[in-house]
Amino acid sequence: MESGRFLFDQSACHGNMLFLGNRDSLFGGGGLAMGIEEATKRQSIFSYPEDLYNEEYYDDQAPEKKRRLTPEQVHLLEKSFEVENKLEPEKKTQLAKKLGMQPRQVAVWFQNRRARWKTKQLERDYDVLKSSYDSLLLSYDSIKKENEKLKSEVNFLNEKLSAKDVAGAPASGQSSHALQVEETRDSPLGFVVKVEDRLSSGSGGSAVVDEDGPQLVDSGHSYFHCNDYPGSLVAVNGLQSEDDGSDDSRGYCSEIFAAAEEPHQEGGVPMGWWAWP
DNA sequence: TTGTGTTTTATTGCCTCC
DNA sequence: GGAGGCAATAAAACACAA
Numbered sequence A: 001m002e003s004g005r006f007l008f009d010q011s012a013c014h015g016n017m018l019f020l021g022n023r024d025s026l027f028g029g030g031g032l033a034m035g036i037e038e039a040t041k042r043q044s045i046f047s048y049p050e051d052l053y054n055e056e057y058y059d060d061q062a063p064e065k066k067r068r069l070t071p072e073q074v075h076l077l078e079k080s081f082e083v084e085n086k087l088e089p090e091k092k093t094q095l096a097k098k099l100g101m102q103p104r105q106v107a108v109w110f111q112n113r114r115a116r117w118k119t120k121q122l123e124r125d126y127d128v129l130k131s132s133y134d135s136l137l138l139s140y141d142s143i144k145k146e147n148e149k150l151k152s153e154v155n156f157l158n159e160k161l162s163a164k165d166v167a168g169a170p171a172s173g174q175s176s177h178a179l180q181v182e183e184t185r186d187s188p189l190g191f192v193v194k195v196e197d198r199l200s201s202g203s204g205g206s207a208v209v210d211e212d213g214p215q216l217v218d219s220g221h222s223y224f225h226c227n228d229y230p231g232s233l234v235a236v237n238g239l240q241s242e243d244d245g246s247d248d249s250r251g252y253c254s255e256i257f258a259a260a261e262e263p264h265q266e267g268g269v270p271m272g273w274w275a276w277p
Numbered sequence B: 001t002t003g004t005g006t007t008t009t010a011t012t013g014c015c016t017c018c
Numbered sequence C: 001g002g003a004g005g006c007a008a009t010a011a012a013a014c015a016c017a018a
Helices: A036-041 A055-060 A073-085 A091-100 A102-167 A250-265
Strands: A174-182 A191-199 A221-225 A231-235
Touching: A073 A091, A073 A102, A091 A102
Parallel strands: A191 A231
Antiparallel strands: A174 A191, A221 A231
């Protein structure tokens, strides 16, 4: 026991159990579960409330078992706690007198109450963080699926381009192209698509990918955003849309993906998008 | 009634602040 | 160094199912 810090010294206790000397008995004790009526029916061994605040009085009393605070006491303590969760010394004395408790008892109650509040607060914080995490996880899964889907589309388009290259087998001076998926953190999707210009020779920087598709012109290595897939960054290696010179690449994306869908469409569901490796 | 889990009250030891 | 706060802990009081 620390020096003079507590009202009762160890000699007043059995083990580490502090006997309150009936301080709580004014109202009877009985705990929260007990009704107010029942609690107030309990007999007090004190004749006057002042006795409750008399320290010497407790020391003279036969030790009694620990009692819970009455609902009235708890109610007032709770109300005080709501106003201020820490006790000024004057407030502590005032509350103790009002409730017929030891100032130390009031201080202990506030201490325990703060601990309970902190535990609850941790639980609340945990719930908030968990729901936030769950939400992010859902979002992540969704983006991941979209990522996989787009990669499949790219693979499919590559296959399509390869097939055209073989079938069309242009003479020298023509070019072939391939879409290349590169993992990157620069894109929100986690990858970029590069259109590789497999120029043979002497193209002079101009190449037609597909007679039916958009006209594409080599122009070094650049990137453009695909508006059909917000957030995706498509790297065009040596290609750019020729139509009007604007940075509107929507048409290009749409046409590419529309072309990709067309031959495999079945019942509105693009075939092959998920089947392609 | 009894065993068990939870809540409440209180102590102890350590730390910080003035 | 004393006062007060906090974390850890003990133990009584209480709740509740079997």
